[in-house]
Amino acid sequence: MLVKIEQQREALRKQIEALKKKEQLLVAKQNSEARKLDTRRKILIGAAVMAHCEHDEKFADLVRSAVKNNITKEKDKEVLNSWLTGGNQQPQPEVKENPTP
Known part of the structure; x- marks a missing residue:
């Protein structure tokens, strides 16, 4: 009887470990998506601010x-x-010359 209970406990430990790994993957995916969304927002806000700077010199000076x-x-x-x-x-990208063989 004790062997069976211990086997069940071990099976549950493995399930718990598998679930923890799944949770870690989901958290990593969620964090990655949040970073991508944050980056996209920054790009859009930056573009809007830069566009407005072209039309309003005082605003451009503040920025x-x-x-x-x-x-x-x-x-x-x-x-x-x-x-x-x-x-x-x-900005111009740095051009690196390829050495000829």
Whole structure:
């Protein structure tokens, strides 16, 4: 009788472990979808703000000031530099030459 009960307990432990793994996968999927949605919102809001900046110079100055004060990483500043200085040009990607064999 004890053997049967122990087997049942072991089966339940395995089920619990399988359910925990499923839950972890669902949480990871949910987090991934939330990050994608957040990124999409940021892109859309950024596009709307940039479009409005083209029509309202005072608003553009406020946005540039906010960006200058809140963007701290040098890599990010480099990407935004042309826009922050009043240009609308897109940053040019770095071109790497392929060595010829």
